[in-house]
């Protein structure tokens with residue numbers, strides 16, 4: 001189990017640290033470290049502070065992913081999903097939420113605002129191993145494959 005060091009900033013005081021809700025959970029919930037509620041209007045976005053700085057072990061990243069409940073019930077998702085927290089990042093982890101609701105959204109059908117309150121679980125963080133590649137330019141043909149240049153639905157729907 002990789003160890004992730006956490007530095008709690010003053011505005012996160014009293015808030016729960018990232019935690020796995022069940023023993024098999026992949027993501028640890030992140031909460032909003034805000035003093036005043038933030039209203040995200042339909043189609044608008046907001047960068048929500050978590051009040052946490054983290055130090056991941058080398059060879060790991062943290063992915064900031066949406067919570068499906070917020071997405072399904074309220075049309076709120078992580079705009080840059082999955083957000084990438086690099087192992088060498090020492091700033092505050094933030095979550096970019098977007099409100100997808102509009103009069104024409106298939107699920108809500110309404111241009112509703114959504115309010116984030118202090119301590120709300122807004123996203124989840126998945127710690128995952130990553131590799132860096134050696135990118136190497138070649139003048140030769142790339143190795144042949146059965147797929148070749150087919151993509152974007154080439155195998156059918």
Ligand SMILES: O=c1ccn([C@H]2C[C@H](O)[C@@H](COP(=O)(O)OP(=O)(O)OP(=O)(O)O)O2)c(=O)[nH]1
Pocket residue numbers: 064080082083084085086087089092093094095096
């Ligand atoms: O959802 C996110 C995404 C990123 N970050 C932080 C950690 C990450 O290490 C850094 C840079 O993110 P990214 O590489 O995605 O953004 P960029 O636009 O490429 O910025 P940079 O030029 O700083 O790499 O911002 C977050 O806190 N939350």
Ligand SMILES: [Mg+2]
Pocket residue numbers: none
């Ligand atoms: Mg970057």
